[in-house]
Every structure is written in C-alpha cells, then in structure tokens.
Amino acid sequence: MSERAFNFSAGPGALPEPVIKQAQQDLWNFQGSGMGVCELSHRGPEFDQILGEALADCREVGSIPDSHHILFLQGGATTQADMVPMNFLNEGMTGDYLETGKWAEDAIKEAGYYAKINGGTVHVAGSTKDEGYTRLPADKECKYVDDAAYLLYVSNNTIYGLQFNRVPKSKAPKVCDMSSDMFSRPIDWSHFDMVYAGAQKNLGPSGQALVVIKDEFMQKAPKNRVGRMHDYSIHAAKESRFNTPNTFAIYLMGQTFKWIRREFGSLDQVDQYNREKAKIIYDAIDNSDFFKGHVQEQDARSLMNITFTTPNAELDEEFCKEAKKHGLLTLEGHRSIGGMRASVYNAFPIEGCRKLAEFMKNFESQHRTQVAGASA
Amino acid sequence: MSERAFNFSAGPGALPEPVIKQAQQDLWNFQGSGMGVCELSHRGPEFDQILGEALADCREVGSIPDSHHILFLQGGATTQADMVPMNFLNEGMTGDYLETGKWAEDAIKEAGYYAKINGGTVHVAGSTKDEGYTRLPADKECKYVDDAAYLLYVSNNTIYGLQFNRVPKSKAPKVCDMSSDMFSRPIDWSHFDMVYAGAQKNLGPSGQALVVIKDEFMQKAPKNRVGRMHDYSIHAAKESRFNTPNTFAIYLMGQTFKWIRREFGSLDQVDQYNREKAKIIYDAIDNSDFFKGHVQEQDARSLMNITFTTPNAELDEEFCKEAKKHGLLTLEGHRSIGGMRASVYNAFPIEGCRKLAEFMKNFESQHRTQVAGASA
Numbered sequence: 114m115s116e117r118a119f120n121f122s123a124g125p126g127a128l129p130e131p132v133i134k135q136a137q138q139d140l141w142n143f144q145g146s147g148m149g150v151c152e153l154s155h156r157g158p159e160f161d162q163i164l165g166e167a168l169a170d171c172r173e174v175g176s177i178p179d180s181h182h183i184l185f186l187q188g189g190a191t192t193q194a195d196m197v198p199m200n201f202l203n204e205g206m207t208g209d210y211l212e213t214g215k216w217a218e219d220a221i222k223e224a225g226y227y228a229k230i231n232g233g234t235v236h237v238a239g240s241t242k243d244e245g246y247t248r249l250p251a252d253k254e255c256k257y258v259d260d261a262a263y264l265l266y267v268s269n270n271t272i273y274g275l276q277f278n279r280v281p282k283s284k285a286p287k288v289c290d291m292s293s294d295m296f297s298r299p300i301d302w303s304h305f306d307m308v309y310a311g312a313q314k315n316l317g318p319s320g321q322a323l324v325v326i327k328d329e330f331m332q333k334a335p336k337n338r339v340g341r342m343h344d345y346s347i348h349a350a351k352e353s354r355f356n357t358p359n360t361f362a363i364y365l366m367g368q369t370f371k372w373i374r375r376e377f378g379s380l381d382q383v384d385q386y387n388r389e390k391a392k393i394i395y396d397a398i399d400n401s402d403f404f405k406g407h408v409q410e411q412d413a414r415s416l417m418n419i420t421f422t423t424p425n426a427e428l429d430e431e432f433c434k435e436a437k438k439h440g441l442l443t444l445e446g447h448r449s450i451g452g453m454r455a456s457v458y459n460a461f462p463i464e465g466c467r468k469l470a471e472f473m474k475n476f477e478s479q480h481r482t483q484v485a486g487a488s489a
Numbered sequence: 490m491s492e493r494a495f496n497f498s499a500g501p502g503a504l505p506e507p508v509i510k511q512a513q514q515d516l517w518n519f520q521g522s523g524m525g526v527c528e529l530s531h532r533g534p535e536f537d538q539i540l541g542e543a544l545a546d547c548r549e550v551g552s553i554p555d556s557h558h559i560l561f562l563q564g565g566a567t568t569q570a571d572m573v574p575m576n577f578l579n580e581g582m583t584g585d586y587l588e589t590g591k592w593a594e595d596a597i598k599e600a601g602y603y604a605k606i607n608g609g610t611v612h613v614a615g616s617t618k619d620e621g622y623t624r625l626p627a628d629k630e631c632k633y634v635d636d637a638a639y640l641l642y643v644s645n646n647t648i649y650g651l652q653f654n655r656v657p658k659s660k661a662p663k664v665c666d667m668s669s670d671m672f673s674r675p676i677d678w679s680h681f682d683m684v685y686a687g688a689q690k691n692l693g694p695s696g697q698a699l700v701v702i703k704d705e706f707m708q709k710a711p712k713n714r715v716g717r718m719h720d721y722s723i724h725a726a727k728e729s730r731f732n733t734p735n736t737f738a739i740y741l742m743g744q745t746f747k748w749i750r751r752e753f754g755s756l757d758q759v760d761q762y763n764r765e766k767a768k769i770i771y772d773a774i775d776n777s778d779f780f781k782g783h784v785q786e787q788d789a790r791s792l793m794n795i796t797f798t799t800p801n802a803e804l805d806e807e808f809c810k811e812a813k814k815h816g817l818l819t820l821e822g823h824r825s826i827g828g829m830r831a832s833v834y835n836a837f838p839i840e841g842c843r844k845l846a847e848f849m850k851n852f853e854s855q856h857r858t859q860v861a862g863a864s865a
Binding site: 116117118120122123124125126127128133134136137140141142146147148149151152153154155156157187188189190191192195199222223226227311313317318319320321337340341342343355356357358359360361362365440442443448 | 492493494496498499500501502503504509510512513516517518522523524525527528529530531532533563564565566567568571575598599602603687689693694695696697713716717718719731732733734735736737738741816818819824
C-alpha cells in the first residue's frame, strides 16, 4: 500500500482509513457473496442488510429519537436547500433565514424562487455579510419571524470557518444544514425539526445527503403538492428506496457510522477529539503575530475548518506550496477569500494537526524576517 | 482475492473487473496523489482531470456530436423523468409517451403532476399494457402527437425484457430513457434531442445519471422557470459542478468508458458481443419446450434482460436456488412478474451465459419428467 498524505480538503474530505480498507475488499466481493458492493441489487438481501445497519447505526450514533425519520437522499445539501422551500414555503408563509456564508446565501436564493411560485415570503432574520462573515449574528441582532414556516440556518460555514455554538432563539421550526459538522459533536434533537448534511465531509463520499426530519414537521407539507421525487413522505414511506438509491454512498456512510461507534463510542468523544485537534492549530495561530485567523469572534471559530492567512498573498501561496512538499495537502483557502484553510473533519487524524502546527512554526521562523512589520 | 460469482443482477449490475481492481487501488491513493479518489476536492486538479477525461471518453465512446451536452447528474433516471416535464411540458403543450413497462408508467405519472401544475397535457401515444408488455407497440398502432413538446420512451424495459430495435416515427423531439441499454450498442444521435440513463446497469454505480441533451432542445425550456438544481442550462454551463457532484460515480463511469475503448474499441463491437451473449441464452430457451420466454415478439426481445419461466412457479424458485449453488446469482425475476431474469449488461462475461445455458439444459433434463405435459 502506497503512502497517504495528510489531506486537509474541505470536502469531499478525508475518510477513515479503516473504512477505506474495508471498502477496497467489499468492492470486489461483499462478505463472500461473490458480488462487489457496487454490484448488489438495491432490493436484494445483501443491500437490505447494508441499509438496515446504516439506519440503525445512524440512529444510535446520532442518538436520533423515533420522532425523526432518517433518509438517505441523492443530490447533496443543495438539493435539500431546494426541497425545503418547495415543500414548506407556501402561500402566506415566511421562510426565515440566517445569512452567515455562501451556502446560506444560496439557500436564500433557492427559497426566493419558490416564494415567487408559491406566494410565500423569504425573510433574512440576521446577516453578517457586510462584515465579510468574520462573525455570526447574535440573537439580539436577529429579527426572527416566530410564526415562520421554518428558520433555516447553516451550522458551520466551510469557507469562512464560522461555526454556531448555540441554537438560534427563534420560535419557528428549526431546519439546520449541518453539512460540515454533522456528527462532529452531539446534537440536541429537541431543537430541530429537520437537519440535513451532504455526506462528503464527516459522513462518507459526495453525492449523498443524510436527512433527519421530524414526522410532525414532514406532515406539514401539503399532500401531492410536489413531484414524487421531492416528497419527503414518499422517501420516508419507501425507506429511501423510492428510486434506486446511491448504494455505495449508503454502504460507506454505514461503515463510517460503525467506525465512529468503534473508535469513539459516542459523539461526546468525537467532540472532545475534534476540540483537541482544532486547539493545536488555533494555538499555532494565536501564539503568532505572523498568522492571522479569519474569524474575529472567538466563540464562532469552527472546529472543522480553520481559516488563516500569512501577512500577504504571496506568502500564502508559498505556504501551501511548501506544505505540499511536507505531505500537508489542499490547504488552499476557498477561491472567494484566499488564504489557507485546514479542514479537520472527524476522519482527519490529530497527527496531521501536530504536523501542520510544527510546519507553521518553521515557516514563520523562515519567513518572518522577509515581512516588514511582522517582527514588531 | 476471493472468488466472484456470475452476477445476473438487473441493476445495480456487474461492473467490469479491471475497473473494480483499479478502483480498489485508487480508493486508497489516486495516482500517487496521497489522497483516495473519494477524498479529492471536486474543484482540485485531480478531479479536474477525472471529470475532463470522463467527458472526453464519454463523447468518444458514444460518438456524441458537439451539438449535444454531456451532463453527469445525481438522482438517477427517476430524477430525469421528473425534470423533463418540469422543464419542457408547459402551458398548451403535450408530452407524448409510449407506455411499454413500469418505468414508462412512472414517467407518465411524473408528467401528469407537471401537466396539472403547468397547464400541459400528457398523451399516451401507444401502449401494450393490456397485453402484459409481451411486445412493443408498432408505429402504425401509435397515435403520435407530431407537435408535442417531446416524445418520451424507454428503449429497454428491464422487468419484461423488451427492447426497441427501432426509433419511434414521431416527428416530435425524442427523449429516450436508455437506462438499461445505454452504450450497449451504437446510437444514431440525429434521432435524439435528449437521452438519459441511470448509470447502474452499463455505465457505473447507482446514484448517477448520464444525460446527453441537444443544446437547441435545452434552450427551449423557459428561463428561470425552475429552481436552479432542475435547470439543465445551469448544469451545462457549470460542467456538472453547479453543486458538489457524485465524484466517485463520475470516476467509475470514466473508468468504464476507458474499459469500453480498450476492450472493444467501438459500440459496434460491444453490440456484437452482446448479441453473441444473448443468443446463447435465447437459444437455450428456444431449443426447449420446458423454458418459455416472456416476450412474444422476437424482434423486441431484449439483449440486456432475458426473461423466462419454467413450467411452474415452484420450479422457478427451485431453478434460482439451484443456480445459486452453481455460482449463478440473482436470476430471480422482478417481483411483479416472477420467473427468471438474466441481465447480461456490457460487463457481464460470455462465460456466464454459457454456464447458464448449460445449467438450464441440466436442470431441464433433471426436472422435465416431474412436469406433466412438458414431455410431449
């Protein structure tokens, strides 16, 4: 087996290595069935088992109550940002949104389309766009519409490295896009009517969303108002097999849930590990006047995506180039803000964080004399 | 490496073994990048290469002219059966359909929803439903609406084992669901404004559709009439990366296109191989009065899905059970019609067809005396 590097990709991101090793075997022959895992009928006994275990392990790992359905749907989080207003933003209703980054902006755009069609209203309850998303809007700044059909917000923003450490205090049903921090920490389900996440950060490969939706909320969507592919009730009734599902993604998510159970036992433990990992890199930033974090509000700094810069763009580029030579890959920031971004999802190992921190220290000592003002 | 069986699954179906072996390596470390293929950023240079090659190889293998866009979209063929009327069945327009099996029935159902919303009409130009789909409707039986927005039909029906060997003679733009025979034979693109296929039969894993759409047809969809995830023009402009694509499926499809090029050179050669394979099994049926094919019209017999029965349901069950012991898997017919179904897509090897024919012969000689009337 050839050597793997430390992959800081924001998503699709690093998978747990034991999961990859298992998948390599199962691609050829799933549990001695004589068929590879991508070649199993989605209605056969082998896939029944894969799906059944993925659902059960997901429920256990996430402590998801029976009041909520678990759906495995194609199309990622973008499809969910479309399906939510298609189903729930109807005549006379308001969809409330928090604008805290690009994915939130996109969700607001999708909702605008359905508001026009369905006669609803899109309302932005709070935004930090004007400040370049360097912090999150506080509850007291937000003008929540308490009788909104829902409040939709994104718990973690991969581009800016912002993460909610609180649940917004709206009285509306809360829908949360947890694409980049799902199962990275415990979830208090009493707050959420719906949570969705693209799988490609903490849960598995791209091309798949995990949707957790409260039955009571799901029932609020008018019947026969949307095409069958967009109807949550149909997907729930058919246990995510209304159409042929993304079988490999469900398999890989299932293996990832098992890995979480085996490796950590609980999301509390996962959270603790992620805090430890992020601290190593944030300490490297905070203990330097050479590196600067993008996020100004301490409590909103993401444990998943750590964004920072050197004193200038040339050095940022040099940093990423040099890092690559040391086996520290895809540290480039999103093209919209530049700089660096270290994504350290569940499967990213703590050794990689230590190696990055060490590299940062060395890079700083080699380059700080080049930079006027940084030696002050 | 453990032994693999002959897998007659109707889909997800057998993949080419060299493709699986390559995927096993690339899952761990894609081309020495230090990152597995599922862990690559969909905007990074490695995936740029994967996508670029998949598009180029798809165009070359399928001889797809520049007039047509190639899109890799999530959600399989069911999503396409939804998106076509959502985009093209507008006020005062007719969507023409041929009802030749379950997937056609489903597509008609989806269209009915949008006809109601958009003020269009769904018209069934021809159907063999009343005859249990044992043949296809001839052109002279069909009442095509020549100024329809489109004629949608399914080229191959996996459940009944029916396949079109002609293109319907409607003057409307033709949209064809080729989910189960895409790239199993050459396609004359001059006939088609749009072709789509779920990947899980001839092209790759499930969770992915290949969509080939003529630019001129695509432009007929009214602008800003559908949400962005449902807008073909957006997916075309963004080269299938409007949202995070199913990167593993695109990789695996790309590898499958390369395998077709390497192994066969052209779709003519693929077609010849598939004819040879199907003939072995159809001969075994035709040369027996014990086995009976479901499809009555010779010319409509599918080269992809060969459906047949023994003299009774108990023997059908026995047949599948015994076959499994001989490494011939998933021969059970679809639950709606029972009997047997041998799916022999591109990647299914001819040795498996020979082994099945031999098994059929032996099974018949062991069981024909049990069956009254079959010894006549």
